[in-house]
Amino acid sequence: MKIVVYMPALNEELTIAGVLNSLPKSICGFQKMQMLVVNDGSVDSTEIIAKECGATVINHTRNKGVGGAFQSAVEFALQNKADVLVSIDADGQFDVNQIPNLVEPIIYKKADFTIGNRFDKGKPTDMPKIKYWGNKKVSNMVSFVSDTEILDASCGFRAYSRECLLSLNLQGQFTYTHETILDLLNKGFKVSQVSVDVKYFEERVSRVANSITKYALKTSSIIFKCLKDYKPLQFFLTIALIVLILGMLLGSFVLWHWVFEGKITPYKSFGFIALALCGMSVFIATLAFLADMLNRIRINQEKILVLMKRRYYD
Missing domain, CATH: 3.90.550.10 (Spore Coat Polysaccharide Biosynthesis Protein SpsA; Chain A)
Known part of the structure; x- marks a missing residue:
């Protein structure tokens, strides 16, 4: 030793x-x-x-x-x-x-x-x-x-x-x-x-x-x-969830105004922003699964690297 x-x-x-x-x-x-x-x-x-x-x-x-x-x-x-x-x-x-x-x-x-x-x-x-x-x-x-x-x-x-x-x-x-x-x-x-x-x-x-x-x-x-x-799935899904919640809250406000006022003016732009946020959350969720796949590849590569190091040094 x-x-x-x-x-x-x-x-x-x-x-x-x-x-x-x-x-x-x-x-x-x-x-x-x-x-x-x-x-x-x-x-x-x-x-x-x-x-x-x-x-x-x-x-x-x-x-x-x-x-x-x-x-x-x-x-x-x-x-x-x-x-x-x-x-x-x-x-x-x-x-x-x-x-x-x-x-x-x-x-x-x-x-x-x-x-x-x-x-x-x-x-x-x-x-x-x-x-x-x-x-x-x-x-x-x-x-x-x-x-x-x-x-x-x-x-x-x-x-x-x-x-x-x-x-x-x-x-x-x-x-x-x-x-x-x-x-x-x-x-x-x-x-x-x-x-x-x-x-x-x-x-x-x-x-x-x-x-x-x-x-x-x-x-x-x-x-x-x-x-x-190390935790790409949880990382990106958390961001996607936060963005989705923001979009849903903004969309709910526009919907509430339309139900009680019969129109969405002057909050039409809020509705478009809400749709954009919901779409962005779907995109980020897709990135989460891609990042998770890349993480599995990284883990396998590091296992191979350890075997190569062991052979090289020992």
């Missing part, structure tokens, strides 16, 4: 040595352990320090975001025959001694991937209230889309089995945290949520959530796309 502990790094020369040197030298259940740093366009000494600490370094010539860094880590883990990939931040926020707790459900086949839960004891000390509120709202959205209660969808302290890594097919570069949950749960993998400790430093600015507005918009976009891709 081999485990790869990975961290994305962007100008982390002040903290990365402390994190790498504090990592456990061995983890129960694994004969081999490898440290991986994805240097995501740093302009400081992050790469040099990471190599001095014994880590393998993958360099991005430009900043690709944590989503792009994670995809590089997945590729590396598969190529190097890792059985488990652990992701942890390079800024020292998380307790590296909790890695065994994080991988335990995977080792004992109780889960396929695990997510750290920072909120098991409520709001962490020094975490801004707006970020705590935002994280809870995002977790609620992910829970709704995945039909699974997710307590901390944005936590970057996680572990994945090899089967999960082979099955992941991500599109986003901004962040991977929410898309991986939705993708893996949609494919039938089991998740375990492990309580983890976290420290917040007032002087540090999050790479992902440095702008709450930008983070909210991009995160919502990722979740929205996942909902459209």
Whole structure:
């Protein structure tokens, strides 16, 4: 059994040595352990320090975001025959001694991937209230889309089995945290949520959530796309139903006016709009069934892709 502990790094020369040197030298259940740093366009000494600490370094010539860094880590883990990939931040926020707790459900086949839960004891000390509120709202959205209660969808302290890594097919570069949950749960993998400790430093600015507005918009976009891709029938039929209800309400008003007034003037235009809305709802419903058919094709293609990956990497 081999485990790869990975961290994305962007100008982390002040903290990365402390994190790498504090990592456990061995983890129960694994004969081999490898440290991986994805240097995501740093302009400081992050790469040099990471190599001095014994880590393998993958360099991005430009900043690709944590989503792009994670995809590089997945590729590396598969190529190097890792059985488990652990992701942890390079800024020292998380307790590296909790890695065994994080991988335990995977080792004992109780889960396929695990997510750290920072909120098991409520709001962490020094975490801004707006970020705590935002994280809870995002977790609620992910829970709704995945039909699974997710307590901390944005936590970057996680572990994945090899089967999960082979099955992941991500599109986003901004962040991977929410898309991986939705993708893996949609494919039938089991998740375990492990309580983890976290420290917040007032002087540090999050790479992902440095702008709450930008983070909210991009995160919502990722979740929205996942909902459209994974549940196209429900997604488009819901829109069709809403449009149909609007058309029926508008048409009912025109009909009521005609029954009691004997004419539809001055609401003739409302009648045409109602007919257009009803026709649009039929069109959207047709799109729903087409999207559902394409979704079944996508699922079969991803199954074929997993078989090809397994043959290529193993």
